[in-house]
Amino acid sequence: MVLLYFFFFDDNFNVQENSNSIDLDLFFLDDNKIIHLATAGMSLHNLNLEINPFTYSLNMREVLSYRRIFAYDINNSIERNNLTSLSDYTAFFELMAKRGFYSYDKVNIDDKEDYTFQLITKPKFDCKIIIDSSVELGNLDSSRSIEYNLDFLKSKTVFPEDYSEFDLRNFI
């Protein structure tokens, strides 16, 4: 059995106050897709986000339990000057894409108040059904699908689906 020791926050944990010391996983929903975003210690106090520490922990547990059924594409134009290896860098974002998420990362990890993000990996899926906040993604050719029961944050507008950099504050 593999044990995963990812963060479980108690109800008193203030996510905003501690945002500089955690590389949070945030999950958004837009009209076309489900989104995973890694914060790399980005300051959250300037953003209009309500993150419940309890549902945050449940989200992570739920996501890691999903089957990995999707083929995916990787951004092949990543420019960072602080990588040990490209595969180390993309590994976690690949895990997210295999589970159906468009997965984005913070571009400049050294500036906590820089909100520039970039798509790192994206899944290939054929159909998506959203009923209220329940989402299902599937592959038409294999009849396999995943139903997502997460506490998604709602995006203000559709997140970019190409690999260009963007300012997160325009989308949430």
Add this chain to the structure above:
Amino acid sequence: MIEKLNKKIRRKAEKLKRDKNFPAYVSGAEYNYLQKVEQSGKIKEAEFVKSLKNKLEVFGKIGTKYNGSSVGYCAETVSANKVLKKFPSKLKSLNVGIAIRPRTLQEGKKCKICKSVF
């Protein structure tokens, strides 16, 4: 010695990556024989070594923002505090190691507070 510390920091970051446990950074500090490797986060008030806290509070109260960073939450600070618990007067003699983001194993730059304090 610092090479050995940096190696320990990398090993700890790799373990956190495997466990999918993602603090913003992992770093380390050393004095003499003692090396400590810790992740970014809050230090309990009762645990804070006074000499370090005083130096940090030049930039603002613990937990407030200075130049975008939370004062006192860096992995370097948490590690240094552990070393200073044993050697409270050795703040000026501490070495601090690299800072690694466990999710991607990227190496981060030191923030302005850490550059000044260590």
